[in-house]
Amino acid sequence: MSGPNYISRRSRLLRTFKNAGIDALLISGESNVRYLTGFTGDSSWLYLSKTAKVVLSDSRYTTQIANECSGLDVDIRDARRPMSVAAADVVKKAKARRLGFEADHLTVTQHSALHARIESAELVSTSGLTERLREIKDKWELTQIREAIYQAERGIGVVRSSLRPDQTERDIRYTLEAAMRSFGATGPGFEPIVGVGPTGALPHAHAGDLLVSESPMLLIDWGAETRSGYRSDLTRVFVTGRVTKQMRTVYETVLKAQQKAIAAIKPGATCKAVDAMARKVIANAGFDKFFGHGLGHGFGLDIHESVRMSPISEQVLEPGMVVTVEPGIYLPGKFGVRIEDDILVTNTGHEVLTSVPREFDDAVVEFLA
Amino acid sequence: MSGPNYISRRSRLLRTFKNAGIDALLISGESNVRYLTGFTGDSSWLYLSKTAKVVLSDSRYTTQIANECSGLDVDIRDARRPMSVAAADVVKKAKARRLGFEADHLTVTQHSALHARIESAELVSTSGLTERLREIKDKWELTQIREAIYQAERGIGVVRSSLRPDQTERDIRYTLEAAMRSFGATGPGFEPIVGVGPTGALPHAHAGDLLVSESPMLLIDWGAETRSGYRSDLTRVFVTGRVTKQMRTVYETVLKAQQKAIAAIKPGATCKAVDAMARKVIANAGFDKFFGHGLGHGFGLDIHESVRMSPISEQVLEPGMVVTVEPGIYLPGKFGVRIEDDILVTNTGHEVLTSVPREFDDAVVEFLA
Numbered sequence: 001m002s003g004p005n006y007i008s009r010r011s012r013l014l015r016t017f018k019n020a021g022i023d024a025l026l027i028s029g030e031s032n033v034r035y036l037t038g039f040t041g042d043s044s045w046l047y048l049s050k051t052a053k054v055v056l057s058d059s060r061y062t063t064q065i066a067n068e069c070s071g072l073d074v075d076i077r078d079a080r081r082p083m084s085v086a087a088a089d090v091v092k093k094a095k096a097r098r099l100g101f102e103a104d105h106l107t108v109t110q111h112s113a114l115h116a117r118i119e120s121a122e123l124v125s126t127s128g129l130t131e132r133l134r135e136i137k138d139k140w141e142l143t144q145i146r147e148a149i150y151q152a153e154r155g156i157g158v159v160r161s162s163l164r165p166d167q168t169e170r171d172i173r174y175t176l177e178a179a180m181r182s183f184g185a186t187g188p189g190f191e192p193i194v195g196v197g198p199t200g201a202l203p204h205a206h207a208g209d210l211l212v213s214e215s216p217m218l219l220i221d222w223g224a225e226t227r228s229g230y231r232s233d234l235t236r237v238f239v240t241g242r243v244t245k246q247m248r249t250v251y252e253t254v255l256k257a258q259q260k261a262i263a264a265i266k267p268g269a270t271c272k273a274v275d276a277m278a279r280k281v282i283a284n285a286g287f288d289k290f291f292g293h294g295l296g297h298g299f300g301l302d303i304h305e306s307v308r309m310s311p312i313s314e315q316v317l318e319p320g321m322v323v324t325v326e327p328g329i330y331l332p333g334k335f336g337v338r339i340e341d342d343i344l345v346t347n348t349g350h351e352v353l354t355s356v357p358r359e360f361d362d363a364v365v366e367f368l369a
Numbered sequence: 370m371s372g373p374n375y376i377s378r379r380s381r382l383l384r385t386f387k388n389a390g391i392d393a394l395l396i397s398g399e400s401n402v403r404y405l406t407g408f409t410g411d412s413s414w415l416y417l418s419k420t421a422k423v424v425l426s427d428s429r430y431t432t433q434i435a436n437e438c439s440g441l442d443v444d445i446r447d448a449r450r451p452m453s454v455a456a457a458d459v460v461k462k463a464k465a466r467r468l469g470f471e472a473d474h475l476t477v478t479q480h481s482a483l484h485a486r487i488e489s490a491e492l493v494s495t496s497g498l499t500e501r502l503r504e505i506k507d508k509w510e511l512t513q514i515r516e517a518i519y520q521a522e523r524g525i526g527v528v529r530s531s532l533r534p535d536q537t538e539r540d541i542r543y544t545l546e547a548a549m550r551s552f553g554a555t556g557p558g559f560e561p562i563v564g565v566g567p568t569g570a571l572p573h574a575h576a577g578d579l580l581v582s583e584s585p586m587l588l589i590d591w592g593a594e595t596r597s598g599y600r601s602d603l604t605r606v607f608v609t610g611r612v613t614k615q616m617r618t619v620y621e622t623v624l625k626a627q628q629k630a631i632a633a634i635k636p637g638a639t640c641k642a643v644d645a646m647a648r649k650v651i652a653n654a655g656f657d658k659f660f661g662h663g664l665g666h667g668f669g670l671d672i673h674e675s676v677r678m679s680p681i682s683e684q685v686l687e688p689g690m691v692v693t694v695e696p697g698i699y700l701p702g703k704f705g706v707r708i709e710d711d712i713l714v715t716n717t718g719h720e721v722l723t724s725v726p727r728e729f730d731d732a733v734v735e736f737l738a
Contacts, residue, residue, distance in 0.1 A: 040575060041573055042573075058661065058662070059572075059661025059662060060571075060572035060573045060661065060662050061571075061572075061573065062661075062701070063570065063571050063701050063702075064571050064573070064574060076661075078661050079661065079662060079663045079679045079680055079681065080679075080680055080681055101477070103476065103477040103478040103481070104476055104477075104478045105476060106476060106477050107472065107473055107474060107475060107476060107477070108470070108472035108473075108475050108476070108477060108480050108494060109472040109473045109496060111477050112472070112494075125477060125481075127478060170555075174547075174550055178543075178547065181543055186539075186575075198432075201432065202429075202430075202432050202433045203428075203429035203430075204410050204411075204429045204430065204433070205433060206409060206555075292427065292428025292429065292431075292445075292447050292448065293427065293428060293429050293448060294448045310448045310449075311448055311449055312448065312449055332431070332432050333432075
């Protein structure tokens with residue numbers, strides 16, 4: 001498998017310029033710059049037009065850009081020359097007339113500095129031009145995402161097989177991160193959430209000092225990051241103590257909601273329609289008050305990318321998109337259940353990329369009494 | 370030692386409103402929100418005025434905010450209600466007239482959404498109001514930074530004592546991160562830079578597959594993050610092979626530059642004057658072309674904070690500031706030397722908080738021949 005084709009990515013982006021009403025674009029979003037150039041550092045922008053392709057960076061990155069980015073000009077500034085000046089210089093030299101900027105990434109301060117320094121071109125707000133390209137993963141990206149899933153799934157296997165009642169949430173987080181690295185990950189794809197009992201009811205809690213033995217439920221939301229920067233994102237709940245009827249009901253409801261939503265994933269489906277499939281199952285079971293977040297999201301170089309699956313998302317699924325499906329029910333002070341898998345939209349429907357067992361019986365972990 | 374006094378922090382921020390020409394402020398910078406409230410999640414904003422203190426968040430964080438933030442009202446929105454609507458509602462209810470926003474954190478898109486939804490108040494651009502408070506660390510913060518330094522220094526001790534010629538940069542990075550965690554860190558304060566030989570000449574390289582044995586020089590730039598979110602930031606170079614005259618000259622030049630700069634740190638000194646002390650030593654030795662970045666930066670909840678020590682920084686040092694001093698000389702294709710310590714500005718001068726040995730002879734690591 002050959003690597004990413006940055007030239008083709010930049011060509012596709014250039015073809016969006018006419019509709020956006022621009023003849024050049026200043027790309028400042030870090031993952032967008034990486035997607036379009038291969039550069040893995042930060043604080044660097046890409047100026048892109050038909051006639052000029054320039055990376056704006058500083059001397060920390062001179063050699064790294066030479067190694068990582070081919071076919072691009074480079075403007076290296078020193079500590080005395082702000083980014084806005086470097087940008088104004090390239091705009092003037094390249095004779096841009098209508099310069100797009102990324103409104104979702106540029107801060108108000110950065111925009112003001114550009115506005116003050118760029119006189120020869122009009123600044124035009126754009127949103128999501130590169131992000132929309134990134135929604136559709138190419139073949140190489142899919143191999144990277146599959147690798148990130150492999151690393152995450154091997155990692156959780158180690159956690160599960162080494163689980164003990166006397167481990168803390170933090171112990172489990174560190175075991176998981178080390179295990180994913182032993183399978184080739186550079187690290188976690190995001191800070192893993194490891195929540196015992198009530199902590200699992202906080203959808204974004206930090207792993208702390210609760211012991212596995214302190215509650216019968218354990219929630220883990222984790223993923224890996226590959227060397228190429230691609231991520232995976234899963235959630236599983238483990239039952240580590242006496243099963244109650246409520247636990248089983250909540251778990252089965254979430255799983256049913258997730259499976260209904262996954263079944264609805266195909267090209268042409270709207271994100272809000274898929275979200276509604278899950279939300280309806282949870283509402284019918286009387287738990288709608290306890291599911292406040294969106295159903296899922298795209299991921300890749302970032303852990304949260306376009307598309308978003310939520311009740312207000314009009315986005316339409318297309319082949320090549322990869323999304324999480326992760327409904328949850330959170331009972332404050334008790335426990336939370338979320339089940340999350342990674343789904344590829346195919347030409348005819350979908351493929352579930354993740355394969356950690358998800359039935360209730362699979363979730364039960366037995367310790368010596 | 371009691372914990373942070375959030376009420377006092379918010380009071381000090383409120384006292385800056387008059388000068389800034391605002392009667393309320395919308396704080397969207399994640400670390401600023403944490404500094405002012407104790408909240409450790411993301412995607413949440415703080416509305417602050419004399420009469421109203423409201424955290425704007427979503428249902429993922431309902432319980433976490435209740436646990437972490439006392440003395441604040443909370444507005445929890447669901448997936449159907451964008452942040453800009455929640456903000457407009459609180460502005461209207463609290464009757465703000467001139468609403469400040471953080472221009473360094475708000476994106477152009479977020480600003481446009483607020484502008485479209487908020488009719489009753491004028492939006493006023495502000496910059497660095499909370500960041501300026503954060504420049505001066507209080508007693509509790511200093512204990513946290515000292516703890517982060519302890520974790521980092523114990524960690525590098527483990528790395529040094531276990532260093533082998535057959536380790537890769539990546540092996541060393543993972544050993545370091547695990548060691549810092551064993552001393553209480555939640556993880557690294559930033560992605561550790563571990564660079565063998567030529568990789569050390571890239572000031573911000575990723576740890577890769579080079580072996581220690583492949584070059585006589587090894588650069589490590591690392592720090593820890595405490596459970597409370599505070600960080601440390603150090604750099605050391607190890608000499609792992611045959612010493613050349615050039616290596617020694619470059620090392621001694623960087624060290625001399627660093628020591629001259631540290632000696633100049635005291636209340637009232639300008640950042641550019643301190644930067645100039647180091648830059649002059651490096652220029653006099655003929656290496657000015659090979660030192661392109663600023664001399665150092667403040668740190669705390671973020672790894673890069675105000676103040677910035679660079680040739681163009683007019684900022685003035687004050688007691689309670691904590692900054693890095695990290696000059697470097699980078700010889701492309703050969704090696705880089707950077708020596709970085711963490712310095713507290715005291716009432717009468719400064720205190721070097723870090724204590725890993727930094728003389729050239731200390732840097733030499735002997736392996737069995």
